[in-house]
Amino acid sequence: MRLSSIPQLYRNMNRGAEIVTVLSRYGLADWIQQFNIDFAKGILKAKDGELLAKYTRESRIRMAISDLGPTYIKLGQILSTRPDIVGIELADELKKLQADVPADPFPTVRKTLESELCQSIESIFARFDETPIASASIGQVHLAELLDGRTVVVKVQHADIEKKVTEDLDILAGFASLAERLPEFAPYHPTSTVAEFQRALRRELDYGREERNMLQFAAQFGDDDTVLIPEIHSEYCTARVLTMEYVEGVKLAHREALQEMGCNLPEVARRGAELYVRMIFDLGFYHADPHPGNILILPGDVIGLLDFGMVGRIDDRLREEMEDLLVGLTSGDSDLLASVIMRWGSLPIDLDENSLRRDVSDFISDYANRPLEKMDFGEVIDDMFRIIRHYHIALPPQVAMLLKTMVMLDGTGRLLDPEFNLVGLLQKHRRRIMMKRYSPSRRIRKWTRVYREFERLAEVAPRRVSEMLEQIRTGRFDVHLDHRMLGPTVNRLVTGIVASSLFLGSSIMLSMKVPPLLFHQRSAATHVEAPKNPVEKTENNVKAVVGEDAAYMGMRDISIMGMSGIIISFGISLRLLLAINKSGNLDRPE
Numbered sequence: 001m002r003l004s005s006i007p008q009l010y011r012n013m014n015r016g017a018e019i020v021t022v023l024s025r026y027g028l029a030d031w032i033q034q035f036n037i038d039f040a041k042g043i044l045k046a047k048d049g050e051l052l053a054k055y056t057r058e059s060r061i062r063m064a065i066s067d068l069g070p071t072y073i074k075l076g077q078i079l080s081t082r083p084d085i086v087g088i089e090l091a092d093e094l095k096k097l098q099a100d101v102p103a104d105p106f107p108t109v110r111k112t113l114e115s116e117l118c119q120s121i122e123s124i125f126a127r128f129d130e131t132p133i134a135s136a137s138i139g140q141v142h143l144a145e146l147l148d149g150r151t152v153v154v155k156v157q158h159a160d161i162e163k164k165v166t167e168d169l170d171i172l173a174g175f176a177s178l179a180e181r182l183p184e185f186a187p188y189h190p191t192s193t194v195a196e197f198q199r200a201l202r203r204e205l206d207y208g209r210e211e212r213n214m215l216q217f218a219a220q221f222g223d224d225d226t227v228l229i230p231e232i233h234s235e236y237c238t239a240r241v242l243t244m245e246y247v248e249g250v251k252l253a254h255r256e257a258l259q260e261m262g263c264n265l266p267e268v269a270r271r272g273a274e275l276y277v278r279m280i281f282d283l284g285f286y287h288a289d290p291h292p293g294n295i296l297i298l299p300g301d302v303i304g305l306l307d308f309g310m311v312g313r314i315d316d317r318l319r320e321e322m323e324d325l326l327v328g329l330t331s332g333d334s335d336l337l338a339s340v341i342m343r344w345g346s347l348p349i350d351l352d353e354n355s356l357r358r359d360v361s362d363f364i365s366d367y368a369n370r371p372l373e374k375m376d377f378g379e380v381i382d383d384m385f386r387i388i389r390h391y392h393i394a395l396p397p398q399v400a401m402l403l404k405t406m407v408m409l410d411g412t413g414r415l416l417d418p419e420f421n422l423v424g425l426l427q428k429h430r431r432r433i434m435m436k437r438y439s440p441s442r443r444i445r446k447w448t449r450v451y452r453e454f455e456r457l458a459e460v461a462p463r464r465v466s467e468m469l470e471q472i473r474t475g476r477f478d479v480h481l482d483h484r485m486l487g488p489t490v491n492r493l494v495t496g497i498v499a500s501s502l503f504l505g506s507s508i509m510l511s512m513k514v515p516p517l518l519f520h521q522r523s524a525a526t527h528v529e530a531p532k533n534p535v536e537k538t539e540n541n542v543k544a545v546v547g548e549d550a551a552y553m554g555m556r557d558i559s560i561m562g563m564s565g566i567i568i569s570f571g572i573s574l575r576l577l578l579a580i581n582k583s584g585n586l587d588r589p590e
Helices: 011-033 055-068 072-077 088-094 108-116 161-179 191-204 205-219 255-260 265-283 316-331 334-344 351-368 377-390 397-416 422-437 440-474 484-511 534-549 562-581
Strands: 125-128 139-146 151-157 241-245 284-285 297-298 302-305 311-312
Touching: 011 055, 055 072, 055 088, 055 334, 072 088, 072 191, 088 265, 088 351, 088 377, 108 151, 108 241, 205 241, 241 284, 255 265, 255 397, 265 284, 265 302, 265 316, 265 397, 265 422, 311 334, 311 397, 316 334, 316 351, 316 422, 316 440, 334 351, 334 377, 351 377, 377 397, 377 422, 397 422, 484 562
Parallel strands: none
Antiparallel strands: 125 139, 139 151, 151 241, 284 311, 297 302
């Protein structure tokens, strides 16, 4: 790997060393547990003094991410929505991550506000609470009152947060480049996962994007009295400051308070789910973080949505794929479901389609005979994610986000009403969804898109064909072949030839006794003068015999170069055999 691919590790050496230290500590704890080294289990401890080795591997990963700070906590929260990459168990563990970030002091907040809004706080707000009501990884939230008496909340980014995030992202990209070459990290697709995380986090750093999202939702639900989107005050919004209406209600997480308020929980759960079905399948633009802390219930069972930093967009193609997935799940069509998974995901080269279809068929049959009211949508999607991960299929980020949003929606609905069933609700809407799919307007849009693609092809094709014919006429036409998977085979073939050639040449050197030699026998012409004393004669005869037998396993005059070559050739051959055994055959890479 070229050093130019990881210059960030050198630019940010101090932070990089800190990250390596944390990862080493938790990685060593994992190694100690795997090998069950009892005497070493008491060495490594967490911040609270607990022994690291007693935690599961998933818990240690979560704890390491938490120790690394806000940027990596955000990474963990995003990875919790990607069970197709990290697995169900780790994704569930990462959902527990919470950013406990100290709030900036008020003078720092004032400086940020006045530099962003280009005027003093007193000229905008009649009251501004210095103590924040919340502090997250990116920013903190203050309660305030405008000069006209309206109560608002103001989100202010932490000072220098963009610089810190950029530094961490650079280091993370460097580590991802290194991890891409390690077999144990390859299934996690570190480079593409980090690239996706970088895009998501840079979007969250721009409060202007969240402002535009809120304006779009407000326009779509402006005529719906059952849904409340906080009013945005655009004149007091920038990329680092967001000012919106203060909405007073009860969060879904506080079930007892909702019951005291007289809220009809089953009805709210049903209307909330139908609201998301409308956003996903009708509008193609949905709130992608429906956990209980981001949904308020106001008097009259009005549903208020908060935190629009994470939203999902669905085009017609993805919507049609999602509709096929819905039909496959609710009708038990395993072939359709397997086809949707293969169309959605990035497939490995050695994918066994027949095996995948059998597993999907078994998956469908497990749920086919269950009563609809007892079917858990979250369990269904988790089992589907297990199949996807088993076959190393990587889903597009928007697909993974959509599926996890629906799982989160199902869990939130069950929090309100234990009898809530998202699968049953989708079953009721299936006919309407499919009718909308084949509506004249959708058909017209689809055929318009197809016509535009053919029109573009018709414009380009004649010129391309003309260029190709001209290259053929002038003899400049080349065909470039990409021999996939041939590289490892050629490397092993060359290695085998080198080993056999080395062995053959070394054997010749041994047989020819090419010097320098080991256990060299003196020439027969060299004799010791015969002693006159018979006793001395006997001793010399013994010495002669011993001298003749002073050889290694009966071998004399061994060529050092020849023997070294044979040993090296055996080592190369052993390495080649191990590589072949690891890959399974000659045509697969290690």
